[in-house]
Amino acid sequence: MAGTTGTTPDLYDDAATERWAPEPDKRPGRTAFQRDRARVLHSSALRRLAGKTQVVTPGSRHQAGDASPRTRLTHSLECAQVGRELGAALGCDPDLVEAACLSHDMGHPPFGHNGEVALNDFAKDCGGFEGNAQSLRLLTRIEPKRFITTDSGDMISVGLNLTRAALDAATKYPWPRAGHPTDPHSVKFGVYEDDLPVFDWVRRGAPEHRTCFEAQVMDWSDDVAYSVHDFEDGLHAGHLDPRALLDEDERAGIWKVVIGRYAPADTEPAELAEALDRLIGQEWWPQGYDGSALAQARLKDAASQLIGRFCLAAETATRQAYGTGPLTRYGAELIVPREARLECAVLKAVADRYVMQRAEQEALRLDQRIVLTELAEAIAAGAPGTLDPQFSALFDAARDDRARGRVIVDQLASLTDASALTLHSQLTAGRRAG
Incomplete structure (x- = not known):
């Protein structure tokens, strides 16, 4: 076709x-x-x-x-x-x-x-x-x-x-x-x-289970973007003090987050310490961030430097393996050096530990899971009337309960945070009133 x-x-x-x-x-x-x-x-x-x-x-x-x-x-x-x-x-x-x-x-x-x-x-x-x-x-x-x-x-x-x-x-x-x-x-x-x-x-003609080269570039770009920018957001929001990254007890907590979640389980803490020290040792590293305009500019520069560092590492290693010609589809594999992957993994773990693992965030996540679970049950109980027109038509046309369940999931996945909260309030309030 x-x-x-x-x-x-x-x-x-x-x-x-x-x-x-x-x-x-x-x-x-x-x-x-x-x-x-x-x-x-x-x-x-x-x-x-x-x-x-x-x-x-x-x-x-x-x-x-x-x-x-x-x-x-x-x-x-x-x-x-x-x-x-x-x-x-x-x-x-x-x-x-x-x-x-x-x-x-x-x-x-x-x-x-x-x-x-x-x-x-x-x-x-x-x-x-x-x-x-x-x-x-x-x-x-x-x-x-x-x-x-x-x-x-x-x-x-x-x-x-x-x-x-x-x-x-x-x-x-x-x-x-x-x-x-x-x-x-x-x-x-x-x-x-x-x-x-x-x-x-x-996937016709593609090697089984193998991602194409462009997907590998996308995947590494995703890792680079969110590791660097989550770290940047954490600093800018005041959740992270760069001096904590020099404390041995704090580092031990970071290594626990990295290993098994963001890096292979056999990764040694010494490797992670070397990775973090390489970053901290750069002249552009955002030491002493205080939120001033100058500090914000330095933080932006650090984010740019980190992105350039991670991308250049992958580009250089891949070019060394495949030469200078165009690399597309299934003609090559993106090569990211272990050192770059570990540096990226450490940044992910820093954001995880100091931003996502804050007590108020865990309480918020619990509330959100309750909201989404209750919302799913309320939509299912009232479907198709509780569905948007696009999804109510699909619900009516669904061949069985399994297909109807998937339509409800599609509706839920399409919601924004705010629309999920609003719809939950409307539907659960209606059930209580009934």
Whole structure:
């Protein structure tokens, strides 16, 4: 079902630029991947990420001048900037990588990873919940952009109808639930059972379980963006004093967070100490941050330096292995040196320990899980009347309870933090009044 028009770099063949549903280009001259990027950028799903938690809940007060914390949207935009430049430096199509970076978090529910836990529990009878699998479902089914007519005469959505390469580049975990190639206990997966037909189409000809090169660039850009910016947010909000990173007891607590969560279980604390010391020893490291304008400028420079450091490490190591030619699809593997991965992991753990593990954050997460669980139960009890029109129609057309449960999950995952709280208040108040 090839539907490629416009000019496309010769590095990507017709299979890479094929769309599930063939369609002409309204503006000839654009590449297939420029169209992909535009569709993601203009989608309502991307806009909704502005109201979804990254680390600090959107709308909550932030210290140090009450600056707004990052959301899923700002993180996705920053990830896209990092990925576009790193991908271009390695010979990828920059629009393709940017489209993948912009869309990689689209399926995340309200309240961040906390919301994932609650929805996964609610969805246990219909295949579970995973943000990455939800992203694929959103891109290929839920986001209303393109409809096709089936052989039986039904009109069905094919989502944004992106190219095969764009969908593949946005796929971090190319396997179904419980299908991790090396870890049977992993909760990460990239496709629900209902979406296997389009997933199999996306992965046609791809090595089993292997992510394409563009997806690897996206994944590393994601790690770089959120590790650096969560660390920056933690400092700016006053949750982290850089001097604590010199204290041995504090360091021991950081190593416990790193090992097993952000780094391999066999990582030695001495390696992590070396990684942190390498960063602290840089002349641009934000020592003595006090929130002044000069300190804020220095912190911004440190964030830029860290991003450049991590990207250059991957670019250099990959180029040393593969030479100077363009690297795309399944022609190479992104090589990130262990030293860079450990430095990145330490930054993640610092943000985890000093921002996410604060007592008030844990209390907030508990409240959020209760809200989302109660909301799921209330929507299920009143469906289809409790669903938005898009999802109520899908609920009515669902073939069985499992499919109807998935529609409810789709509705819940589409909500922002604020809309989830508002809808919970409305539906639970109605139940109490009844």
